[in-house]
Amino acid sequence: MENLNLKLKIWRQSSPNDKGAFVSYDVSGLNTHMSFLEMLDVLNEKLVVTGDDPVAFDHDCREGICGMCSMVINGKPHGPQKGTTTCQLHMRHFKDGDTVTIEPWRAKPFPVLKDLIVDRSSFDRIIQSGGYISVNTGSAPDGNSLPISKEIAEDAFDAAACIGCGACVAACKNASASLFVSAKVSQLSLLPQGQPEREERVKNMVSKMDEEGFGHCTNTGACEAECPKEISLEYIRKLNWEYHRSNIKG
């Protein structure tokens, strides 16, 4: 259908300290080929014309690789479509007359800055706590000089698909960052380049994750179901193992 009309209920919050509330908007004449973010652009153009404050939301690449476009759509991070970021979600997944509720990620370590934008620097601090890998700078080594089995390479590559969007935290009833941390830890611990700092890395990243105030993992699987990159729970299993191993080794 070419002409879609929606009723939006959007979380509006002018600043981190503002209480915030839902505000309803009607948008009409939407094209089903639009992405969800383009739909919000249409709303914002309307709001600018009437002199209202446009809805603030994060976005950058709009092609599913940067992980910026965080929002919970009808209770689901990145909306109803599996393995899809909000920017890649098309309006054909909605029906004419639908009410769509849009909320920011909800977690103590992701405080709301404005409307749908949250501060995800807690993720950056977890990454920073992981430190460096001991690889000399200079010209890149010859690809064939580091033999890595196909399975391990693929396993590490699947973990590296994580775009750090935070949907796993948003989806989890405990606001746990385990899926994100497990992907970041596994990506390096599986590969030869990650070995020299392997133990320190996992220990530091897990303490940082706890310190930032994320919840614990109860293996509900909501993160895996909502992750736009479909990162597997297998990495959380690996993380648990990796964490015990590194602490026992000392």
Next chain:
Amino acid sequence: MKTYFTSTIFRKTIASLSGVFLVLFLLGHLLGNLQLFISGEAGQKQFNEYAFFMTTNPVVKILSLVTYTSIILHIALTFYLTIQSKNARPVKYAVSSGTSNSSWASNNMAVLGTFLLIFLVIHLKSFWYEMHFGSVEMDLWGNKDLHSVTVTAFHELWYVLIYLVSMIALGFHLKHGLESAFQTLGVRTRKYSSAITNLTTGLVLLIPIIFASIPIFIYIKNI
């Protein structure tokens, strides 16, 4: 090392080890209780002798200490972690994703666990407390007659119903709990994932159903 012991992963691992020990305890407890299916005086004699053995044997005494410790650790740690994680989301969502991305049991472990705790208090008061500190009469063979205490208790319909509902709660708690424990302990690899699902489904059906059949059997025999 200090951050290791205070980490969510370590605490969760202890909660899961204690949970797994409690499942092993349940299996043993279940096997012993099967003796309640033996009818007549033979059943009474055998069950009371078994109860005497279970309260006096030194090996069993050590095992029961591990069981008490497991219960306390399990409740304390899961309680602590649950509260901590509740605090990680101070503002709730207006629309909840419900069971669209995760199982009902996995979202209600604390409620199910609290239910089990209430059951545990009732259950321990009726039998464990009576056996250890109550005034249980002697049977013909000179043992405390726990058999009669048990059988009399299950002549009450409301008491049987408490057990049935509690066994359903146990089933759901274990359905998520056991599978989750394998994941927490790091053994649920891709290779074993479906075997673990089959094993837990089997245990989770068998344990509560056989447990529940005991009060039902005793109640029906009496009417």
